[in-house]
Structures are given as C-alpha cells and as structure tokens.
Amino acid sequence: MSTLNAPAAPAYATAVDTRNYLKASYGPVSWLLTLDHKRIGVMYLVGISVMFLLGGIFALLVRTTLLFANNAEAVDPLITAELYNRFFTLHGAIMVFIVIIPGIPAALGNFVLPIMLGAKDVAFPRVNLLSFYMWMLGTALALASLFFGAVDTGWTFYTPYSTSENSPSGMILVVTGAFILGFSSVFTGLNFIVTIHQLRRPGQTWFRLPLFLWAIYSTAVIQILATPVLGITLLLLIVEKTMKMGFFNPAYGGDPVLFQHFFWFYSHPAVYIMILPAMGVMSEIISVFSRKHIFGYRFIAWSSVAIALFGFIVWGHHMFTSGQSALMNTIFSALTFSVAVPSAIKVFNWLATMYKGSIALQTPMLYALWFIWIFGIGGLTGLFLGTLATDIHLHDTYFVVAHFHYVMAGTIFVLFGAIHYWWPKMFGRMYDERQGAIASILLFIGFNLTFLPQFVMGSQGMPRRYYSYDEVYQVYHVLSSVGSYVMAAGLLVMGYCLFTSLKRGAKAPDNPWGSNSLEWHTTSPPPLENFNGTPVADDPYDYHNLEWDPQIQGFRSKKPMVTSG
Amino acid sequence: MSRAFTTLAQFDGTFMMPKQGSTVSASVDSLFYFIFVICAVFFALIVGLMVWFMVVYRRTPQRMDPTSNVTHNTRLELLWSVFPSLLLVLMFVWGFRVFVDMRVPPEDAYVINVNAQQWSWAFTYPNGTETEDLTVPAGVPIKLVMQSADVLHSLYIPNFRVKQDVVPGRYTMVWFEAPEPTPENKPHRLFCTEYCGKDHSNMNRNVIVLPKEDFPEWLENADPLIGMTPEHYQEYVADPQAFITAHPEYVGLMPPAVMGERLYTKKGCVSCHTVDGKANTGPTFQGIWGRTEELADGSSVKVDENYVRESILNPGAKLVKGYGNVMTPYQGRIKDREIDMLIAYLRTLASK
Amino acid sequence: MADAVQTSGASAGHEGPHGHHDPNLAHHFDTMEQQFECGKLGMWLFLATEVLLFGGLFCWYAIWRSNHPEVFVYGAQKLDWKLGGINTIVLLVSSFTMAWAVGCAQRGNRQGLLLGLGITFLGGIGFMGIKSVEYTEKFSHGYYWGGSYNPTHHEEGHAADHADGEHAETADAAHAEAGAADSHGDGHAADSAHGEESVADSAGELAPQEVRPPAALAGLSAERLTELGYEPSKVLLAAEAPGGLAASAPPTSETKLSAEEVRNVHLFFSIYFCMTGLHGIHVLIGMAVIGWLFVRALRGDFGPGYFEPVDLGGLYWHLVDLIWIYLFPLFYLI
Structure with missing residues (x-):
C-alpha cells in the first residue's frame, strides 16, 4: 500500500521499484501501516530493543539490591521486599514474553526469511502487521500493570498465589498482555510456516534451505502447537482471578499443581522457541565466517525438528519437587535426556564446520563463539537438573537461575551476533569492527562473571527469588552484581557502535561477509520487493562462487545469482 | 567408579556442595561430582577445539580459503550421537536409584507434621508440641507430613539435599535421616524455595539435630504447657509469677x-x-x-x-x-x- | 483471532494491484493457485491452534472427570439434554448449509450462496438463542461457576439445610467453607488430638501417623466411601496424584447422587461455563465472518475464479460445529 503513493518508477526500471525499502516512501504513517516484512522486522527490532533495555534495568535493580546480605533486617531500605519482588517478576516477564520469544523470529526472521526464500514478502503481510500490533498491545498492557497494582508473582504466575484475593489487580493486565503476546507469536509462526511451504523459488528444495529457515520452521511448529495451550491457561487464570472459577485454587477444590502442568506444557517448549532460532543463526554465522560448507546439514536440520518434537514431552522436569508422583518424575527425567542429544549434535557439527575452515574473527563470529561457550555451559548444567537426585537438591536455587540464563541469554548473544551480521543488509551501513568486538568481549566477560558464581551459590543452597539472604552467600552475590555492571557497560558500547554506524558508517557492500544465501545477493538494503530480478536458488553453503573484491570491501559472485527480468 | 566419586565428595562441604547432613547427602554428592566431571571433560573438549580452530585456521590475506571441504560424515555423526547417549543413560539410571532412596521413607519413620503459611513454618510433634525451628533426633529416619494454609511453599534443607513443595489442599511428604547431631550454634539451615510472596525470603529457619538419647527429654520440655492440668493452667494464666513460685517444677515457664x-x-x-x-x-x-x-x-x-x-x-x-x-x-x-x-x-x- | 485470518484471506483480495491481470491476486504471489494454497494452509494451521486452545480445556475436563467422576455425574443431571440436542441439530444443519454455500460459490451460483450463508447465519442465531435460554435457566437456579455457585432449588428433600448451611450467600463464606480451609482445619485438629494422647518416650518407638482423608470426602459414611471406590489406605498416594483424591470405581450416569455427597459441584459449572462460553464466543465470531461474507457476496465479489474467503470461512464454521459435537456428549450425555 505504501507503493501506491510513490512517484512513477524511473524509466530504466521495469514494473519493479528498485529503490531500497528504507527510501521507497517516507513519513511515520508509511512505517506504521506498512505491509513490507522488512519494515515490520525493523519495527520489531526497535520495539524489542527498547523493552530489552527496560528488562535490563530491572535486572540491574535486582542485582543492586542483592549486593547486600540480610536485606530484611535493613532499616528503611531503598528497595523493599515488595519492590524487589516486582523487579524480578517484570524482568522475567519482559525478557521471556516480550523480548526473547519474538526476538530472533519476529525481528530478524521477518526481515530475512522471505529474502532467503527469494520471495517478495511473507504469505500474509496483513497478518504480519497485525502480529506486530498485537505485540505492541500485549507489551502496553503488561507495562500498564506497573501503574495498576504491579505484579509480584514471578513470571510463572503460580497459583494460588497469583489468583488469591490479595494478589495485585495488575495480574489481569499482565496475563491478558501475555495472552495477546502469545497470539502475536502464533500468527508469526503460522505466517512463517505457510511462507516456507508455499513461497520457495522453484528448485529451492527443502534441503537447499538455509538452516536458519529449518530452525525458524521448527520454532513455528512449536509456536503453533504450544502457544494456544498457554493461551487457554492464561484465560483460565484470568477467569479464576476475576470470577473465582476454582480451577487451580484449592480453596474451591481446584488443583494448583495442574496449573503447573498446563503452564510448563507451553513454557518448556517456549525455551526451544527461544533457543532454536538462535541455533539457526549459529549455523549461518559459523559456516559463513569459516568460509566452509556447513558440516552435517541434514543432521543439523533434523536435529532442529527433533528438538521441537522432544521439547513437547519433557515439561514435567520443572516439577520434580512439586508433588507429582515418583513415576511421573522418573518418566520425565528419562525423556528429558532425549533433548540433550540433538543439542549436542548441533554443537559438534559447528565445531566440525570450523575444522580446517578459514575463520574470520569478526563481530558476528565472536558472538557465535561466545555462544558455543555459553550454550556449552547452559546445556551441560542441564544434565544436573535432568538427573532426578541432583535436581531435588538444585531445584529452585540459583543453580537453576544460572542454568537458564546460560541458555536464554545465549539466545541474546546470538541475537546480538545476528543483529551485527544482518546490520549491513538492514541499514546499508558497516559498523566499526573494533567497537563491535570490544562490546562483545565486555558482554562475554560480564556475563560469565554474573552467572558462574550463581552456579556455586546455587549448589551451596541459595534459593532463588530471595530478597534477603544469609551472609555466607554474599561473596558470590557481589561478584554477580559486578558482572552485571560490566554487561551494562558492554551494552552501552554496543549501542554506541550501532547507532553511530547509521550516520557515519561506511556504505555496506551487497555481500560483506561472503555468504551464499539469497539475502546477500540483493542490494544492501534490499529493494522494496527484495530483488531487482529473479533470484536463482543454489546451495546456500557453497562458497566457491564468491570471491573477495577489495575495491568494494565485499564479496562478489562469479556467476550472477539474480537474473534480470 | 562410584566409590572414587564418593571419596571426592566426602570433604566437609566442598566447593560446589554444602556440608553433608543426611544419609543421602553423600550419594547425591557422588552423583553430582560424577556429572560434574563428565561435563568438565566435554566442556574442555568443546572449548578446547573451538579455541584451537580459532587460532590455527584463522583467516589471513594469504589464507582466504578453507583447506578442506568435507560436508558430512555419517559415521562421525553417529559416533557423537550414540556415545554421549550412553553416558546420559548412565546418569539417568544413577539419578533414579538415588532418587528412589530419597523418596521412599523407612516404615518406622518418626512423623512430624509441618504447617507452612505466609511466612512461617510450624513443626508439630506427636505430643502436640509446636516449634518454629525443626528439632530432630540423630540417627532416626524422620518423615515430614506437610500441608500449606495458603499458597505454595517448598521445604528445602540444603545440607540434607532434600526439597519438597508444600501444596495447599493436599499432603506432601519428605523424609531424611541425619546421622550426626549438630554442634551448638551451627544448625542446618531450612529455606522456603517456592516463591510465596512478600516475605518469601524470611521463611527460613534452623534445623537442630540432637543426640538420639537427648531428644525425648527435649520433646517433653519443649512445651511445658503440654500435660498441664486445667487447674494448673488456670492458676498460671491468672498469675504466672505466683504459679511458678508455688510449683518449682515449672521454673522455666x-x-x-x-x-x-x-x-x-x-x-x-x-x-x-x-x-x-x-x-x-x-x-x-x-x-x-x-x-x-x-x-x-x-x-x-x-x-x-x-x-x-x-x-x-x-x-x-x-x-x-x-x-x-x-x-x-x-x-x-x-x-x-x-x-x-x-x-x-x-x-x-x-x-x- | 478468527478475524485476523479472515483478513488474511481478504488481504489476498485487496493487496495493491501492480499491473497483474487479476485484481484479486496479491502482489507477492505468482499465481492464484499459490495464493489459494497459502490461504488454505494458513487456515488449517489456524484451526489447529483453535483445537489446541480448546484442547487445554478438554484436558482439564479429562483429568477432573477421572479424579472426580461424581461431580460430573451430578452436574450433568442438572443440564437439559433436550435443549443441548436441539442445539446440536441446529449446528449440524447450519454446517450443511455452509458446505452448500461453498459449493454454490464455486459454481458461481450467487443466489444459492446468499441463501446458504443466510440460513447458516440464522442457525448461529438459533444456537445462541437456545444457549441463552439454557444459561438463564441455570442462573435462575443459582448454578453459577466456582465461588459464585449458590443453588437455591434442589430436587433432593434434604436440600434446604444444605443450602443454608453450606452454600451461604457470599463468595467469602463459600471460600471459608470450601475444601482447603476445611482440610487444614481438620488435619490440624487431627494432629493435635493424636499428639495429645501419646507423649513420646523414645523417638524410635513412635508409630507412623495416620493421615486423614481429604476434606472433600468428609461427610460421607464409610459404606458410601467404599461404594465410591475410596480406600483410606490409598490416601497418601492419592494425595500425590493430580486432583488429590482417589475414586477408583467411577459412578455411572445411573448413579443417583445427593448434593451432600458431591463436593465441589461448582467446578462442574466452572468448566461447563468456560467451555460452552468459549465455544459461544467462537460461534459469535463465526457469525460475524458469515455476515461479512454475506455482504461481499451481495456485492458480487465471488465467483468460480475467486471463492477463497467463502471456503476459509466455511472451514472455520465447521470447526466451531465440530467442537460442539464433542461438548454435547461430554456435558449432557455421559
């Protein structure tokens, strides 16, 4: 619709508008009502970044509170127990529902998925825009709760605490917000599945898709199959809170443990909604920056699908101490280990891809390498938690907190890597490589300083969600808080690096990294309909066709991948 | 193999694990350190290879292209799928066996009732005594039958390696046996680990393990009101000072x-x-x-x-x-x- | 939600034309077939999410029915299967007319299309009408959900004191008397009573303590408990199972249950109102979609070359119908 108002195309172009998508039309309305997947992706990216900062501020407040032991004995503390509980709740809810789940798929997936397929747009552009506005609405509702009885239930909304009479009224807003965010996520996933099925170029077979698309596809399957269950659970929570339905409230004969089953049936697969797209990006970055064909394409592709499927049958491992029967615990423990195998396969294949490659340690690759470290720890510590006997001890301690931060923040690291990777394509500018690298190193050091001590204090018995703790744990908390400040510094450097690049950055070549997937064979930034011609599908990991051209500071295709006309 | 890890874990409070206070602590710790070693080996392998490749295969103007273009190796894939799977099976089986020990209380366990509420614990002994700290005899299996008055709580004693949610509307149960009495001023800690609202972090108490022979005496005197006749009780409420003067046996009351x-x-x-x-x-x-x-x-x-x-x-x-x-x-x-x-x-x- | 996908179907129709010959073909599709396939796949996926949305409720129903069959047997006796049956027929007929309308659209029979859509729409009105009669009837008896459940008329003779004593007017009172509070009260009293009579001599000698049955079963005679399949020895085990208690021999729809025996009947009405309510919302959305299709059909938008929105709207209506086909027996018949 934005194109309708555009001036007539220049004479040398055919019917296709060759101007890049950023310049095809101007003004806020041309963005807010756009149906262009690239603009929607950029709007997501902006929104998610803002919310990430907000979630990060809450995290810093939490960490600052925990610099001191025995807070409960403090006289007139600056941050009271009530405030602290709201901080960690909001940090969790924002990061999970608003930032990480839509992060890679909605922001970057939206931008690159149709281009990778050689398509002009996603299958349902209007639904895509609707998803974005649902994301906005859900976010707005969740934030509105801050002013109408801020929620202190933790992001898990466990009943009966969340539905009791004295639970804050903001619960209804947050839960409604999460419900809407859920359906935003469903529609994004639905759109992606249909697009991948129907809008591939002729000749682009399933096994010629970039692995990022396999990951996005698997993610979308989880989004479609799991999120509606979260939706109904949240609806039940709302009617429970407002109308005293009694489903999960023992005061009316309901069962709070059943709520946990419902909740984790979504929220465990949600972990894979978060991590799978990151793994997909990893496969792209590792291969491109090693300049070597991805190793074990089919194993990586199928392991994404396997993770998506196994992810549905392991939710009970969040409930080993909840009072569920010993038999269920045993079954869920056994199933849980099944997820470890496909994850390990991916890591080994990435390493094998690097073997004898030509490794360029540019910023996206640095983030990818940090991810191998971080996800290595995150994945391996999962083994302690999948094992029954050790989980009983570690459950709901800081060990778990550290574990899931190593997994989920691993996703954030890849998100950063992906932003740096596709930044030239999105905005047509190169960022300062040195600043990017410094930021990534600061983030990596800060992250490990924050969360490695949490493993130790967790296994020493420090429970999570504690406002006030025994002095023996203070040394670990102080280390952890210092680490969080280092991370904040890293983020500032990264923000500076990316923002300044928009104005001062060198003009980006079409293919700065030497990737062979289709988005790098169009201009940077891409034109409104993605290609000035018809793209030709090829093996996305075959780099023989690309050679470095120092004049454009980028890679050039020996044989053209986009035919005119 | 199991024995080797048991030895490693038997230090009194190791780097990763707190003091061992119950009969299951040692077996949990052995398993923990077993997994720890496996993870450490795998992590060292992964990161070691990664760093090695980063250094050796670094891209330079002279070395723009990779030196190998192998794209797959099914035998390798199967190897690194199957071998770790075997280790996983081992972990599961070991974890299951220790879990069964932790879950099934001996028939003759001594029962203490636990009532959790926002934000306090109440431990009720068979004679009706109710305490805030948990006091148990050493060397006797203890079964806690727990209920909650309001929201979810979770009873966690890190030194015992036990944890169980306390759920309103149903009973949950946890058992342990502490072989050693706790020294004076060094009790075990007991935490609530299921978030339960504002003062969640204040729901922590001590666990005192008494020598088995001292426990009955403690229990008898823990609540002097237990067993007091109604007449005595009336006197006591009316004028405690006079009552204690008249009845020296109630001197601590x-x-x-x-x-x-x-x-x-x-x-x-x-x-x-x-x-x-x-x-x-x-x-x-x-x-x-x-x-x-x-x-x-x-x-x-x-x-x-x-x-x-x-x-x-x-x-x-x-x-x-x-x-x-x-x-x-x-x-x-x-x-x-x-x-x-x-x-x-x-x-x-x-x-x- | 449904609107969204409908819009998507429409988006196919209204995307800006870029010199394509067919005005209904969106710019990013190559052919009408591709566009149609996209719409169809998208709709099926959306229907899958709808099924899973209801799936959560069906799951809740299944778990509670297996744990508390008596609640459902008792609750079903309060529903009018005749009204439910009529509603089932109404929906089945409307589903048929919808299918017929789709066929008419494909053949370019505009009259038939309008007639089919019209009858389907009326079917929706009829369904909602009967549903509202049913709801009103339930409300008039005080058969509300959860904490608001407050039955005023009972068929049973001993109903009067039951209503007075147990189900007081306010939700607060209901709260005070309901399951958990009782269970703790009883449990604690039992513990103290037990404790007071046996002072420990030596720790080892103390017998394991008995656990009282959950309060939900209080008030039932021992014989009745056995009849309902309740075994006291199973209590602790059962307390670990979802739902908290065991009833291994489920009562059938023939079993006559009195209000005293069945605790937590309000849960039946909670799930009943939630499931039929959510279904009702879907019927309303479906009616809105059909109304919109009717307007477009009046405008003459559809023909043999372009009937995708009718097709997709039909799919949605059939799903709404299908869900009712499951709800009817689950609540009214078994």
Missing part, C-alpha cells in the same frame, strides 16, 4: 505475654499487624486493647477477649473500617491456649 509475643511471630500475625502504630495490611496492635474500633459496616466495637478471639477464628465477621477481608481464618489452626497467650500479649501493647 515463661509468662503468657512472652509466649504470646513469640506466637505473634510464629503464627504470622507479624506480617500484617505492626506493633509500632503504623497501619499495614491489617490494623496495628499498638494500643489495641480496650480501643474502640470503627467497623466497616458503620458500627463500632470495643476490643476485648471475645472480639480478639472472634477476629482470629473468623476475621471477616467484624472488619475494621478501611481494611480488606484478606486474613485467612485461623479456625482449626490455633489452640485455645494460644489465643489466651496472644490476648495476654495484646494487653501489654498499650498505646504510647
């Missing part, structure tokens, strides 16, 4: 008001009612005795024994104006004698 003050904390009153005049979720207790309260329905009532009793057992009956009906009824959760103690305590809180 505290006056009702002091016990009431402890109940004020123990029963959770403290979380909603202040004693310093500030309004909280509920009205302050400062100067409450004899005060005339304006009620929500417009009438008023003088705070006396009957009003206090009614408001504890059925808080919604006469709500003070300006406060919500949010207090959980204590009907069935408090003894008559405890109400007496609380009343005695409230009498002492004159307004300043």
Whole structure:
C-alpha cells in the first residue's frame, strides 16, 4: 500500500521499484501501516530493543539490591521486599514474553526469511502487521500493570498465589498482555510456516534451505502447537482471578499443581522457541565466517525438528519437587535426556564446520563463539537438573537461575551476533569492527562473571527469588552484581557502535561477509520487493562462487545469482 | 567408579556442595561430582577445539580459503550421537536409584507434621508440641507430613539435599535421616524455595539435630504447657509469677505475654499487624486493647477477649473500617491456649 | 483471532494491484493457485491452534472427570439434554448449509450462496438463542461457576439445610467453607488430638501417623466411601496424584447422587461455563465472518475464479460445529 503513493518508477526500471525499502516512501504513517516484512522486522527490532533495555534495568535493580546480605533486617531500605519482588517478576516477564520469544523470529526472521526464500514478502503481510500490533498491545498492557497494582508473582504466575484475593489487580493486565503476546507469536509462526511451504523459488528444495529457515520452521511448529495451550491457561487464570472459577485454587477444590502442568506444557517448549532460532543463526554465522560448507546439514536440520518434537514431552522436569508422583518424575527425567542429544549434535557439527575452515574473527563470529561457550555451559548444567537426585537438591536455587540464563541469554548473544551480521543488509551501513568486538568481549566477560558464581551459590543452597539472604552467600552475590555492571557497560558500547554506524558508517557492500544465501545477493538494503530480478536458488553453503573484491570491501559472485527480468 | 566419586565428595562441604547432613547427602554428592566431571571433560573438549580452530585456521590475506571441504560424515555423526547417549543413560539410571532412596521413607519413620503459611513454618510433634525451628533426633529416619494454609511453599534443607513443595489442599511428604547431631550454634539451615510472596525470603529457619538419647527429654520440655492440668493452667494464666513460685517444677515457664509475643511471630500475625502504630495490611496492635474500633459496616466495637478471639477464628465477621477481608481464618489452626497467650500479649501493647 | 485470518484471506483480495491481470491476486504471489494454497494452509494451521486452545480445556475436563467422576455425574443431571440436542441439530444443519454455500460459490451460483450463508447465519442465531435460554435457566437456579455457585432449588428433600448451611450467600463464606480451609482445619485438629494422647518416650518407638482423608470426602459414611471406590489406605498416594483424591470405581450416569455427597459441584459449572462460553464466543465470531461474507457476496465479489474467503470461512464454521459435537456428549450425555 505504501507503493501506491510513490512517484512513477524511473524509466530504466521495469514494473519493479528498485529503490531500497528504507527510501521507497517516507513519513511515520508509511512505517506504521506498512505491509513490507522488512519494515515490520525493523519495527520489531526497535520495539524489542527498547523493552530489552527496560528488562535490563530491572535486572540491574535486582542485582543492586542483592549486593547486600540480610536485606530484611535493613532499616528503611531503598528497595523493599515488595519492590524487589516486582523487579524480578517484570524482568522475567519482559525478557521471556516480550523480548526473547519474538526476538530472533519476529525481528530478524521477518526481515530475512522471505529474502532467503527469494520471495517478495511473507504469505500474509496483513497478518504480519497485525502480529506486530498485537505485540505492541500485549507489551502496553503488561507495562500498564506497573501503574495498576504491579505484579509480584514471578513470571510463572503460580497459583494460588497469583489468583488469591490479595494478589495485585495488575495480574489481569499482565496475563491478558501475555495472552495477546502469545497470539502475536502464533500468527508469526503460522505466517512463517505457510511462507516456507508455499513461497520457495522453484528448485529451492527443502534441503537447499538455509538452516536458519529449518530452525525458524521448527520454532513455528512449536509456536503453533504450544502457544494456544498457554493461551487457554492464561484465560483460565484470568477467569479464576476475576470470577473465582476454582480451577487451580484449592480453596474451591481446584488443583494448583495442574496449573503447573498446563503452564510448563507451553513454557518448556517456549525455551526451544527461544533457543532454536538462535541455533539457526549459529549455523549461518559459523559456516559463513569459516568460509566452509556447513558440516552435517541434514543432521543439523533434523536435529532442529527433533528438538521441537522432544521439547513437547519433557515439561514435567520443572516439577520434580512439586508433588507429582515418583513415576511421573522418573518418566520425565528419562525423556528429558532425549533433548540433550540433538543439542549436542548441533554443537559438534559447528565445531566440525570450523575444522580446517578459514575463520574470520569478526563481530558476528565472536558472538557465535561466545555462544558455543555459553550454550556449552547452559546445556551441560542441564544434565544436573535432568538427573532426578541432583535436581531435588538444585531445584529452585540459583543453580537453576544460572542454568537458564546460560541458555536464554545465549539466545541474546546470538541475537546480538545476528543483529551485527544482518546490520549491513538492514541499514546499508558497516559498523566499526573494533567497537563491535570490544562490546562483545565486555558482554562475554560480564556475563560469565554474573552467572558462574550463581552456579556455586546455587549448589551451596541459595534459593532463588530471595530478597534477603544469609551472609555466607554474599561473596558470590557481589561478584554477580559486578558482572552485571560490566554487561551494562558492554551494552552501552554496543549501542554506541550501532547507532553511530547509521550516520557515519561506511556504505555496506551487497555481500560483506561472503555468504551464499539469497539475502546477500540483493542490494544492501534490499529493494522494496527484495530483488531487482529473479533470484536463482543454489546451495546456500557453497562458497566457491564468491570471491573477495577489495575495491568494494565485499564479496562478489562469479556467476550472477539474480537474473534480470 | 562410584566409590572414587564418593571419596571426592566426602570433604566437609566442598566447593560446589554444602556440608553433608543426611544419609543421602553423600550419594547425591557422588552423583553430582560424577556429572560434574563428565561435563568438565566435554566442556574442555568443546572449548578446547573451538579455541584451537580459532587460532590455527584463522583467516589471513594469504589464507582466504578453507583447506578442506568435507560436508558430512555419517559415521562421525553417529559416533557423537550414540556415545554421549550412553553416558546420559548412565546418569539417568544413577539419578533414579538415588532418587528412589530419597523418596521412599523407612516404615518406622518418626512423623512430624509441618504447617507452612505466609511466612512461617510450624513443626508439630506427636505430643502436640509446636516449634518454629525443626528439632530432630540423630540417627532416626524422620518423615515430614506437610500441608500449606495458603499458597505454595517448598521445604528445602540444603545440607540434607532434600526439597519438597508444600501444596495447599493436599499432603506432601519428605523424609531424611541425619546421622550426626549438630554442634551448638551451627544448625542446618531450612529455606522456603517456592516463591510465596512478600516475605518469601524470611521463611527460613534452623534445623537442630540432637543426640538420639537427648531428644525425648527435649520433646517433653519443649512445651511445658503440654500435660498441664486445667487447674494448673488456670492458676498460671491468672498469675504466672505466683504459679511458678508455688510449683518449682515449672521454673522455666515463661509468662503468657512472652509466649504470646513469640506466637505473634510464629503464627504470622507479624506480617500484617505492626506493633509500632503504623497501619499495614491489617490494623496495628499498638494500643489495641480496650480501643474502640470503627467497623466497616458503620458500627463500632470495643476490643476485648471475645472480639480478639472472634477476629482470629473468623476475621471477616467484624472488619475494621478501611481494611480488606484478606486474613485467612485461623479456625482449626490455633489452640485455645494460644489465643489466651496472644490476648495476654495484646494487653501489654498499650498505646504510647 | 478468527478475524485476523479472515483478513488474511481478504488481504489476498485487496493487496495493491501492480499491473497483474487479476485484481484479486496479491502482489507477492505468482499465481492464484499459490495464493489459494497459502490461504488454505494458513487456515488449517489456524484451526489447529483453535483445537489446541480448546484442547487445554478438554484436558482439564479429562483429568477432573477421572479424579472426580461424581461431580460430573451430578452436574450433568442438572443440564437439559433436550435443549443441548436441539442445539446440536441446529449446528449440524447450519454446517450443511455452509458446505452448500461453498459449493454454490464455486459454481458461481450467487443466489444459492446468499441463501446458504443466510440460513447458516440464522442457525448461529438459533444456537445462541437456545444457549441463552439454557444459561438463564441455570442462573435462575443459582448454578453459577466456582465461588459464585449458590443453588437455591434442589430436587433432593434434604436440600434446604444444605443450602443454608453450606452454600451461604457470599463468595467469602463459600471460600471459608470450601475444601482447603476445611482440610487444614481438620488435619490440624487431627494432629493435635493424636499428639495429645501419646507423649513420646523414645523417638524410635513412635508409630507412623495416620493421615486423614481429604476434606472433600468428609461427610460421607464409610459404606458410601467404599461404594465410591475410596480406600483410606490409598490416601497418601492419592494425595500425590493430580486432583488429590482417589475414586477408583467411577459412578455411572445411573448413579443417583445427593448434593451432600458431591463436593465441589461448582467446578462442574466452572468448566461447563468456560467451555460452552468459549465455544459461544467462537460461534459469535463465526457469525460475524458469515455476515461479512454475506455482504461481499451481495456485492458480487465471488465467483468460480475467486471463492477463497467463502471456503476459509466455511472451514472455520465447521470447526466451531465440530467442537460442539464433542461438548454435547461430554456435558449432557455421559
């Protein structure tokens, strides 16, 4: 619709508008009502970044509170127990529902998925825009709760605490917000599945898709199959809170443990909604920056699908101490280990891809390498938690907190890597490589300083969600808080690096990294309909066709991948 | 193999694990360190290879292209899928066996009832004694039968490696056996690990392990009111000082008001009612005795024994104006004698 | 939600034309077939999410029915299967007319299309009408959900004191008397009573303590408990199972249950109102979609070359119908 108002195309172009998508039309309305997947992706990216900062501020407040032991004995503390509980709740809810789940798929997936397929747009552009506005609405509702009885239930909304009479009224807003965010996520996933099925170029077979698309596809399957269950659970929570339905409230004969089953049936697969797209990006970055064909394409592709499927049958491992029967615990423990195998396969294949490659340690690759470290720890510590006997001890301690931060923040690291990777394509500018690298190193050091001590204090018995703790744990908390400040510094450097690049950055070549997937064979930034011609599908990991051209500071295709006309 | 890890874990509180306080601690720790070693090996392998490749295969202007273009190797894939799977099976089986030990209590376990509520624990022994800290005999299997009055809680004793959620509307159970008595001033810690609201982090208490032979004596004297005849009780409430002078065997018995003050904390009153005049979720207790309260329905009532009793057992009956009906009824959760103690305590809180 | 996908179907129709010959073909599709396939796949996926949305409720129903069959047997006796049956027929007929309308659209029979859509729409109105009669009837008896459940008329003779004693007017009172509070009260009293009579001599000698049955079963005679399949020895085990109690021999729809025996009947009405309510919302959305299709059909938008929105709307209506086909027996018949 934005194109309708555009001036007539220049004479040398055919019917296709060759101007890049950023310049095809101007003004806020041309963005807010756009149906262009690239603009929607950029709007997501902006929104998610803002919310990430907000979630990060809450995290810093939490960490600052925990610099001191025995807070409960403090006289007139600056941050009271009530405030602290709201901080960690909001940090969790924002990061999970608003930032990480839509992060890679909605922001970057939206931008690159149709281009990778050689398509002009996603299958349902209007639904895509609707998803974005649902994301906005859900976010707005969740934030509105801050002013109408801020929620202190933790992001898990466990009943009966969340539905009791004295639970804050903001619960209804947050839960409604999460419900809407859920359906935003469903529609994004639905759109992606249909697009991948129907809008591939002729000749682009399933096994010629970039692995990022396999990951996005698997993610979308989880989004479609799991999120509606979260939706109904949240609806039940709302009617429970407002109308005293009694489903999960023992005061009316309901069962709070059943709520946990419902909740984790979504929220465990949600972990894979978060991590799978990151793994997909990893496969792209590792291969491109090693300049070597991805190793074990089919194993990586199928392991994404396997993770998506196994992810549905392991939710009970969040409930080993909840009072569920010993038999269920045993079954869920056994199933849980099944997820470890496909994850390990991916890591080994990435390493094998690097073997004898030509490794360029540019910023996206640095983030990818940090991810191998971080996800290595995150994945391996999962083994302690999948094992029954050790989980009983570690459950709901800081060990778990550290574990899931190593997994989920691993996703954030890849998100950063992906932003740096596709930044030239999105905005047509190169960022300062040195600043990017410094930021990534600061983030990596800060992250490990924050969360490695949490493993130790967790296994020493420090429970999570504690406002006030025994002095023996203070040394670990102080280390952890210092680490969080280092991370904040890293983020500032990264923000500076990316923002300044928009104005001062060198003009980006079409293919700065030497990737062979289709988005790098169009201009940077891409034109409104993605290609000035018809793209030709090829093996996305075959780099023989690309050679470095120092004049454009980028890679050039020996044989053209986009035919005119 | 198992023995080797047991030895490693037997230090009194290791880097990763706290002191071993129960019979299952050692086996949990052995398993923990077994997984730890496997993880360390894999992590070293992954990161080692990664760093090696980073250094050796770094891209330079002279070395733009990779030196190998192998794209797959099914045998390798199967190897690195199957071999770790075997280790996983081992972990699962080991974890399961230790879990069964942790889960199934011996038939003759000594039962202590646990009542959790926001934000306090109450441990009730078979003779009716109720304590805030958990005191158990050494070398005796202990079974805790737990229930919650309000929301989810979770009982966690890190040194015992046990944890179990306490769920309203059903009983949950956890058992342990502590072989060694705790030294003076070094009790085990007990935490609530299921988030339960504002003062979640205050729901932590001590676990004291007494020598087996000292426990019965402790239990008998822990609550002197248990076994006291009604006549003695009347005398004691009327004039504690005179009663103790007359009955030297009750020399350690505290006056009702002091016990009431402890109940004020123990029963959770403290979380909603202040004693310093500030309004909280509920009205302050400062100067409450004899005060005339304006009620929500417009009438008023003088705070006396009957009003206090009614408001504890059925808080919604006469709500003070300006406060919500949010207090959980204590009907069935408090003894008559405890109400007496609380009343005695409230009498002492004159307004300043 | 449904609107969204409908819009998507429409988006196919209204995307800006870029010199394509067919005005209904969106710019990013190559052919009408591709566009149609996209719409169809998208709709099926959306229907899958709808099924899973209801799936959560069906799951809740299944778990509670297996744990508390008596609640459902008792509750079903309060529903009018005749009204439910009529509603089933109404929906089945409307589903048929919808299918017929789709066929008409494909053949370019505009009259038939309008007639089919019209009858389907009326079917929706009829369904909602009967549903509202049913709801009103339930409300008039005080058969509300959860904490609001407050039955005023009972068929049973001993109903009067039951209503007075147990189900007082306010939700607060209901709260005070309901399951958990009781269970703690009883449990605690039991513990103290037990404790007071046996003072420990030596720790090892103490017998494991008995656990009282959950309060939900209080008030039932021992014989009745056995009849309902309740075994006291199973209590602790059962307490670990979802739902908290065991009833291994489920009562059948023939079993006559009195209000005293069945605790937590309000849960039946909670799930009943939630499931039929959510279904009702879907019927309303479906009616809105059909109304919109009707307007477009009046405008003459559809023909043999372009009937995708009718097809997709039909799919949605069939799903709404299908869900009712499951709800009817689950609540009214078994």
